[in-house]
Amino acid sequence: MLEIQELSKSYGKHLAVDRVSFFVPDGQVGILLGPNGAGKSTIIKSIAGLLRYQGRIGIQGMSARTLEARKIFGYVPEIPAMFDALTVREHVEYIRKAYDSDITEEEVQALFQRFELADKQEKLGNELSKGMMQKVSICCALAIKPKVILLDEPMVGLDPQAIKELKKIVLELKEQGVTVLISTHMLEMVEELWDVMFVMDQSHIIGSYRKEDVGEKDLDDLFFEMTGGEKR
Numbered sequence: 001m002l003e004i005q006e007l008s009k010s011y012g013k014h015l016a017v018d019r020v021s022f023f024v025p026d027g028q029v030g031i032l033l034g035p036n037g038a039g040k041s042t043i044i045k046s047i048a049g050l051l052r053y054q055g056r057i058g059i060q061g062m063s064a065r066t067l068e069a070r071k072i073f074g075y076v077p078e079i080p081a082m083f084d085a086l087t088v089r090e091h092v093e094y095i096r097k098a099y100d101s102d103i104t105e106e107e108v109q110a111l112f113q114r115f116e117l118a119d120k121q122e123k124l125g126n127e128l129s130k131g132m133m134q135k136v137s138i139c140c141a142l143a144i145k146p147k148v149i150l151l152d153e154p155m156v157g158l159d160p161q162a163i164k165e166l167k168k169i170v171l172e173l174k175e176q177g178v179t180v181l182i183s184t185h186m187l188e189m190v191e192e193l194w195d196v197m198f199v200m201d202q203s204h205i206i207g208s209y210r211k212e213d214v215g216e217k218d219l220d221d222l223f224f225e226m227t228g229g230e231k232r
């Protein structure tokens with residue numbers, strides 16, 4: 001589970017996230033949906049421990065600042081960061097060791113197969129395309145076998161096959177009871193995945209929905225109603 005209480009973050013005088021609170025239960029997919037600059041990445045980076053913030057972030061009931069909490073969550077940043085001198089395989093190996101993960105070699109190979117990285121395992125970080133880096137970054141986060149996973153705009157830069165695979169993986173994680181938080185500005189990317197949706201605009205959550213309450217209503221209509229925009 002992921003619990004955010006009164007999270008605020010300023011960059012200098014600019015308040016990027018203003019007293020945001022939300023909760024994603026075990027085995028559910030939460031979506032942070034909003035336009036560019038709404039504050040989604042700032043929330044995700046705060047949860048990942050990359051920023052100083054005000055408020056409380058709980059992961060499985062523990063403060064996100066604790067080592068115990070950090071050991072059980074995976075994070076896929078918006079912009080993947082690779083080690084230039086490590087191969088694809090070594091990236092995953094590094095994470096496996098750092099997190100003392102019990103992921104097996106077979107499971108690592110299965111992940112590489114799913115993301116079409118099996119024949120790229122010996123390529124170095126600085127020899128990868130942007131999309132390949134994104135795939136390695138996803139494999140690294142999954143190699144932790146996390147209880148909570150944060151995916152910041154994960155579909156951007158991925159090819160259609162990888163998007164399909166990632167969506168399948170998100171549904172599998174959900175089945176396993178993992179808590180997933182995905183940020184996106186593209187509603188159509190998460191339509192079949194979400195359980196709880198937090199719509200953000202200008203540093204705030206302006207509305208939240210649970211899938212069971214929305215029923216058959218058109219999500220686009222709800223979203224544009226809330227943000228005051230026009231439907232495409």
Ligand SMILES: Nc1ncnc2c1ncn2[C@@H]1O[C@H](COP(=O)(O)OP(=O)(O)OP(=O)(O)O)[C@@H](O)[C@H]1O
Pocket residue numbers: 011014016034035036037038039040041042043078185
């Ligand atoms: N390092 C930074 N220094 C100063 N301002 C920042 C910094 N990072 C983000 N901001 C500002 O904070 C606000 C929220 O940015 P954030 O990246 O969280 O938005 P976002 O919803 O993730 O947007 P996008 O969809 O474009 O990734 C924006 O106004 C942005 O300009």
